Amino acid sequence: MNPAIPDLAALHALGAAQQPSYPDAAAVDAAVARLRSYPPLVFAGECDRLTDKLAAVTRGEAFLLQGGDCAETFDGVTADNVRNKLRVLLQMAVVLTYAASVPVVKLGRFAGQYAKPRSSDFETRDGVTLPAYRGDAVNGFEFTEAARIPDPQRLVDVYHSSASTLNLVRAFTTGGYADLRQVHAWNTDFVQGSAVGSRYEAVANEIDRALTFMKAIGADPDEFHRVEMHSSHEALVLEYEHAMTRIDSRTDLPYDVSSHFVWIGERTRQLDGAHVELLSKIRNPIGVKLGPTTSADDAIALSEKLNPENTPGRLTFITRMGAGKIRDLLPPLVEKVEAAGLQVAWVSDPMHGNTYEASSGYKTRSLADVTDEVQGFFDVHRSLGTWPGGIHVELTGDDVTECVGGLEDLAEMDLGNRYESVCDPRLNRVQSLELAFLVAEMLRKA
Numbered sequence: 375m376n377p378a379i380p381d382l383a384a385l386h387a388l389g390a391a392q393q394p395s396y397p398d399a400a401a402v403d404a405a406v407a408r409l410r411s412y413p414p415l416v417f418a419g420e421c422d423r424l425t426d427k428l429a430a431v432t433r434g435e436a437f438l439l440q441g442g443d444c445a446e447t448f449d450g451v452t453a454d455n456v457r458n459k460l461r462v463l464l465q466m467a468v469v470l471t472y473a474a475s476v477p478v479v480k481l482g483r484f485a486g487q488y489a490k491p492r493s494s495d496f497e498t499r500d501g502v503t504l505p506a507y508r509g510d511a512v513n514g515f516e517f518t519e520a521a522r523i524p525d526p527q528r529l530v531d532v533y534h535s536s537a538s539t540l541n542l543v544r545a546f547t548t549g550g551y552a553d554l555r556q557v558h559a560w561n562t563d564f565v566q567g568s569a570v571g572s573r574y575e576a577v578a579n580e581i582d583r584a585l586t587f588m589k590a591i592g593a594d595p596d597e598f599h600r601v602e603m604h605s606s607h608e609a610l611v612l613e614y615e616h617a618m619t620r621i622d623s624r625t626d627l628p629y630d631v632s633s634h635f636v637w638i639g640e641r642t643r644q645l646d647g648a649h650v651e652l653l654s655k656i657r658n659p660i661g662v663k664l665g666p667t668t669s670a671d672d673a674i675a676l677s678e679k680l681n682p683e684n685t686p687g688r689l690t691f692i693t694r695m696g697a698g699k700i701r702d703l704l705p706p707l708v709e710k711v712e713a714a715g716l717q718v719a720w721v722s723d724p725m726h727g728n729t730y731e732a733s734s735g736y737k738t739r740s741l742a743d744v745t746d747e748v749q750g751f752f753d754v755h756r757s758l759g760t761w762p763g764g765i766h767v768e769l770t771g772d773d774v775t776e777c778v779g780g781l782e783d784l785a786e787m788d789l790g791n792r793y794e795s796v797c798d799p800r801l802n803r804v805q806s807l808e809l810a811f812l813v814a815e816m817l818r819k820a
């Protein structure tokens with residue numbers, strides 16, 4: 375390990391929030407040793423490419439679409455599931471690119487998104503209290519004492535599940551599934567019959583015409599054959615991220631090779647804490663979630679520590695204020711960070727500030743709030759003359775019933791029909807596409 379990277383004990387000594395309490399230290403050491411022996415999941419050069427793309431976002435020349443599950447599960451690593459997630463991201467990207475004529479940087483919240491910070495360490499059901507579920511990386515979702523014990527072997531399973539997911543994503547995105555000439559084929563099943571499905575079909579028809587025109591004037595159709603899709607997750611469990619941090623042979627610099635992009639969550643962004651320390655050492659492009667308690671000084675200090683060279687593309691601030699607060703809280707933050715001359719990409723997470731509990735007990739979000747936060751984000755950036763650089767969304771390619779609202783008018787009483795998330799409520803495919811059309815409209819005006 376590069377001497378610049380503190381060892382795990384030193385990191386833990388800094389204080390690390392939201393970590394599992396493993397009962398068996400020897401088993402942790404064994405899992406970490408196993409992970410250290412595994413090959414990288416991504417190549418450092420790919421991370422650099424993503425940094426370059428995010429530099430374009432920082433300059434206002436591209437838009438970031440980051441999306442996927444709140445929490446991936448090991449059981450969810452199936453061909454259908456991965457394909458459906460990819461498909462909705464491709465459809466959204468097409469809508470955004472076409473309607474706004476802006477390059478869209480595609481970043482999946484997948485192939486590693488297995489660890490969850492929680493607001494409480496415990497969960498109580500029918501008078502029984504057990505440790506909270508912290509993601510498949512840590513413990514089991516099943517509500518039993520045995521399942522909820524943190525098991526470090528799960529970190530090894532995270533590696534293998536991420537490898538399978540990434541392998542399939544790479545196959546789909548380079549092997550023809552993501553070919554722009556497939557733009558109609560992505561519009562299948564339940565989406566096709568929806569209002570937003572027909573709107574998409576109209577865009578797809580126009581893209582067809584544009585492709586035919588380009589072919590006629592001699593453009594190489596293979597240009598449209600592949601798509602670049604990157605992976606990302608929250609860097610939460612120190613053992614995993616530390617074991618996957620390696621020295622790049624080209625540059626002799628450390629990269630977290632578990633994902634192209636990793637971010638620090640709202641609950642772990644303490645300036646002198648372990649997560650900020652570890653991510654300050656790696657060379658990947660990174661993000662930090664900024665919630666409503668973030669002061670401009672906090673954001674500036676984070677930028678100085680995480681991006682001391684002020685490299686464009688290195689740092690993305692993902693704001694998640696809530697629809698009711700964004701118009702008040704975002705302006706002073708953006709103003710001061712920009713006045714300090716800091717190079718950051720500004721991205722909106724319109725999900726995490728808008729979660730509430732429905733009367734049925736389900737955690738949910740309303741598409742109206744989600745849209746309103748994104749609108750507020752665009753309004754603030756427009757008034758300050760800064761670039762609204764992207765969206766970070768929890769979504770799925772399936773027809774789930776987790777968030778309310780949208781053109782299908784999903785109501786709170788529908789939530790039980792198909793609520794499958796093991797953590798936060800995700801937009802379903804129709805809601806995701808609807809959001810893409812709304813954001814495309816905002817982008818066009820921006």
Ligand SMILES: O=C[C@H](O)[C@H](O)COP(=O)(O)O
Binds near residue numbers: 491726
């Ligand atoms: O996204 C994940 C977080 O763990 C989540 O927003 C917190 O949810 P909780 O309040 O259910 O723990």
Ligand SMILES: C=C(OP(=O)(O)O)C(=O)O
Binds near residue numbers: 638694723726
């Ligand atoms: C936990 C998450 O977000 P935040 O850190 O912003 O609460 C998340 O992205 O799932």
Ligand SMILES: [Mn+2]
Binds near residue numbers: 445726768797798
């Ligand atoms: Mn979440």
